[in-house]
Amino acid sequence: MLRIPCPHCGARDEVEFIYRGDATVTRPGPDGDVGAFHDYLYLRRNPRGWQVEWWQHNGGCRTFLKVLRHTVTHEVRAVATATETLEVPGA
Amino acid sequence: MPGYSGFRILTEGLRGNSGWKPAWRKAAPKPSYDVIVVGGGGHGLATAFYLASEHGITNVAVLERGLIGQGNTGRNTTIVRSNYMLPENNNFYEHSLKLWEGLEQSLNYNVMMSQRGVINLFHNEAQKNAALRRGNSMRLNGIDAEILDRDGVKAMCPIVDVDNGRYPVMGGLLQRRGGTARHDAVAWGFAHAADARGVDIVEHCEVTGMIIEGGAIQGVRTTRGEIRAPKVGLAVAGSTSTLTAMAGFDVPIETHLLQAFVSEGLKPLIDCVVTFGAGHFYVSQSDKGGLVFGGGLDGYPSYGQRGTLPTAEHVYSAGVSMIPALGRLRGLRSWAGVMDMTPDGSPYICKTPVQGLYMTAGWCYGGFKATPGSGWCHAWTIAKDAPHRLNAAHTLDRFREGRMLDERGNGPFFWAQ
Ligand SMILES: Cc1cc2nc3c(=O)[nH]c(=O)nc-3n(C[C@H](O)[C@H](O)[C@H](O)COP(=O)(O)OP(=O)(O)OC[C@H]3O[C@@H](n4cnc5c(N)ncnc54)[C@H](O)[C@@H]3O)c2cc1C
Ligand SMILES: [Zn+2]
Numbered sequence: 001m002l003r004i005p006c007p008h009c010g011a012r013d014e015v016e017f018i019y020r021g022d023a024t025v026t027r028p029g030p031d032g033d034v035g036a037f038h039d040y041l042y043l044r045r046n047p048r049g050w051q052v053e054w055w056q057h058n059g060g061c062r063t064f065l066k067v068l069r070h071t072v073t074h075e076v077r078a079v080a081t082a083t084e085t086l087e088v089p090g091a
Numbered sequence: 092m093p094g095y096s097g098f099r100i101l102t103e104g105l106r107g108n109s110g111w112k113p114a115w116r117k118a119a120p121k122p123s124y125d126v127i128v129v130g131g132g133g134h135g136l137a138t139a140f141y142l143a144s145e146h147g148i149t150n151v152a153v154l155e156r157g158l159i160g161q162g163n164t165g166r167n168t169t170i171v172r173s174n175y176m177l178p179e180n181n182n183f184y185e186h187s188l189k190l191w192e193g194l195e196q197s198l199n200y201n202v203m204m205s206q207r208g209v210i211n212l213f214h215n216e217a218q219k220n221a222a223l224r225r226g227n228s229m230r231l232n233g234i235d236a237e238i239l240d241r242d243g244v245k246a247m248c249p250i251v252d253v254d255n256g257r258y259p260v261m262g263g264l265l266q267r268r269g270g271t272a273r274h275d276a277v278a279w280g281f282a283h284a285a286d287a288r289g290v291d292i293v294e295h296c297e298v299t300g301m302i303i304e305g306g307a308i309q310g311v312r313t314t315r316g317e318i319r320a321p322k323v324g325l326a327v328a329g330s331t332s333t334l335t336a337m338a339g340f341d342v343p344i345e346t347h348l349l350q351a352f353v354s355e356g357l358k359p360l361i362d363c364v365v366t367f368g369a370g371h372f373y374v375s376q377s378d379k380g381g382l383v384f385g386g387g388l389d390g391y392p393s394y395g396q397r398g399t400l401p402t403a404e405h406v407y408s409a410g411v412s413m414i415p416a417l418g419r420l421r422g423l424r425s426w427a428g429v430m431d432m433t434p435d436g437s438p439y440i441c442k443t444p445v446q447g448l449y450m451t452a453g454w455c456y457g458g459f460k461a462t463p464g465s466g467w468c469h470a471w472t473i474a475k476d477a478p479h480r481l482n483a484a485h486t487l488d489r490f491r492e493g494r495m496l497d498e499r500g501n502g503p504f505f506w507a508q
Contacts, residue, residue: 001399001400001401002391002399013401014391014399014401015401018390019390019391019392019506021504021505021506022345034491035491038490038491041434041490041503042343042434042490042503043341043342043343044332044341044342044343044344044345044505045332045336045341046332046341046342046344046345046346046392047332048330048332048333048346048394051392053391053392069391071346071392071393071394071395072393072394072395073395074393074395074399
């Protein structure tokens, strides 16, 4: 069971959250071309290691959170609100 | 090496079984090959076999970081079927199923292919319409499909609680030619047959880098030294992104977890494969007697090859809803594998941005059934440097061109496919 410390609600079980994708990709502006939108929607680093991800606390405050999590050990190292930045260790 | 046969079992039995040889050689890597295949799962071994048997390319190495068949090949729930809806997919999977039907003869190896039938249950009108649509699409492409009503499901699989109070069964989509095969034997059989044709199967040889000069592949760096080849094919299942990162490009893949479970052994109870339509659960019974079952993804990216309990709980409770008698059984083991999920749920068998580098990847949770077809199409693509018509649509570029192969219409969410 993953435990995710929500900044608003405290530490909760993974069943209250939904994973919502890689949080390191940014949506291109309205002038972005097809290539930029393709990369944003489809291309992924998919690292074997630390990754910053979106998780929505849908069983709690319902906000989107940034979570720094390891894709082999599953350790959750840091959680932030959507507008904050999380650094990937060693990146 | 003399082949396997009933007669041979008899004569070996009379000679104290002293004449059996290992089914394949433990090869040491040579400095160079015509083709290197990375990954000794079913797909990599099948690629090597079809390179040798269909295209006469025998100077081939399969490089495996551990032991062959210990990745997803040895972790999956062994369901084989071709009940897809989109023509690009159902033609490919039907080709694969036809290869399965003759596989034991082509490999001279018993893979215990058992066409026991696969039923997808439906529980409401909308699911019934979707099943009819998929069944009709299969039949239009010459693939067998039947719709069973409630009584038909009950007759074929009496243990299913068709009158479940919450999710009564309305019927099911049946593919009689679907079924199961013995997963390990598939790896061993392809290894045996590829080795017999001269392919080197190199275990404990991890690829750690790609040698690329002028945009073209020249070989790979491994834990057993540099190995050169003008053509390299990737068949590394959930690890595809780590290999393409070595080659300098990203792919539309996210690696997710899928768990499987097996119960204690019991007398014959279920003689087909059944999938639940009101929760994530499917089940078949192995020849050893254990019920083999599974469900959906855990839902977040992982290379960890182990799942967590919420998914296990869902699978068990969905199982007991479908077959209440399962509540009397004990679970024996569970494990997980790493799936390379794609944004449309369909695979890649294609060329890549690097000249001479090919891949069969993105198999999500459905790649076991594809093993012969994937190897066959990957081998074709490598040998001819161009795809066969069966895999022409399964490119990395299809999203850029707006040609997704999204069976379920779930959109570009890796974890929702
Ligand atoms: C729990 C579970 C249930 C499933 N159920 C079904 C099912 O019922 N039906 C179905 O059709 N499919 C099913 N699948 C999916 C199926 O197992 C996979 O899609 C398929 O096995 C993947 O292809 P493969 O056999 O080549 O993979 P693998 O057997 O995983 O082979 C890939 C190999 O590459 C090796 N490798 C990785 N990186 C390197 C490297 N750097 N150097 C050298 N070697 C490397 C790995 O060690 C591994 O042996 C299931 C999967 C799981 C996990
Ligand atoms: Zn919260």
